[in-house]
Amino acid sequence: MRYLSTRGQAAPRDFEAVLLAGLAEDGGLFLPESWPSLSPAEWRGLRGLPYAELAARLMHRFTGDTLPFETLREMTGAAYAGFGHPAVAPLVQLDTRTFALELFHGPTLAFKDMAMQLLGRLFDHALARRGSRITIVGATSGDTGSAAIEACRDRQAIDMVILHPEGRTSEVQRRQMTTVLAPNVANLAIQGSFDDCQDLVKAMFADVPFRQEMGLGAVNSINWARVAAQIPYYAYAALALGAPERPVAFSVPTGNFGNVLAAWAVKQMGLPVERLIIGANRNNILARFLAANDMSIRGVEPSLSPSMDIQVSSNFERLLFELLGRDGAATAGVMQRFRAEGRMPVPDAAWRAATALFRGFTLDDPGTLAEIRHLWASAGYLADPHTAIGTAAARAHAPEDLGIPVVVAATAHPAKFPDAVEQATGLRPPLPPRLADLYEREERYAVVPGTLAEVEAFVRAHARRNG
């Protein structure tokens, strides 16, 4: 299995090179040269497997010969062993035809663990094989940092420093990061805003001698391996509900387009996906695109579903490349004009092709609270604000054929957003048992005012300690 760039200029690579590179050198994103496709009999043969086994079998189609199957199977086994539910990603029925696919039973209670837990292990294995190490630096306003820390803790070839704005994350979010006392992980509280943290990380990457000395790396959401590791749970849900004989629809609360792209990928791989529904909060660039071919950048406004407060959905470029007939030069041209003009000139035929499969849906904060209340009243189900946008979108855009089930990606545990859930239902969802002592655990983090020199000195000291 080889991978090419959506902008057509980078040389094809294997899975391991794509994993370590992240972004292609022409600025594009990597995609498989062709989609692996399974016959109906092959899909049926995967039905009923434990999640970790299914994940290994499907991921193996993407890792190719860069990884022995047995090694991959050990990794998926270890990655999902620590989840708080024996099904890993259980399906919960909400009404006659709607199901929540719970992706939040990992260590940080959000769906990013599903991919990150595997990614940390893939990184470590690839680096060890090459005899190299990396220092991952990242900025977080809360969620992504904790998922990355849990994924990379105690890894041999990885050191990690995560910057967060002091006093500006929720206490649950801070504690999920700072109570990880692994020797290769360090947390740095910056006396400033999230933007200050991001600027410091950018400045470290721009400092070329420092970047090379430390072997700086990132685990960002455009990494192909993250998308690939999200494909198995859509297949798991579809098979459980009767695919390949019975079609399914998916409704996905969406920010960077990574999660819904994985749902699109299972269709490319031969499963009957009838419709893909994209839920958005008021930051609804994708819903505007699907409604009126209006992919234009607006300012980000805060909402009750902060993990979807985005301006640009970076993974959309992968779908664009497919819609443009895998023409790298055309994709590069559209992306360049998007950067320059703030509006993406998607050709009409490509837009029409997208609207044949995708539907968009927007829900504001009052609507989100009303949906959380409705789910609690109708099904006794406590949903977080992101998931609630997915269920409302599912109801609005479910296929006419009632025989087609709609699976909603439940992306965060309600206890991760207790204030919104309490506001809607009067109930404050408790943390699951394995995290119940989070408020008693020892924290460790350093506070620095946040000059580049101070932060670089900290990273250097931390990485050397493990070198």
Ligand SMILES: *Cc1c(COP(=O)(O)O)cnc(C)c1O
């Ligand atoms: C990251 C995140 C999303 C958005 O996922 P994308 O892959 O960026 O579309 C939705 N919900 C939650 C809870 C998240 O953490």
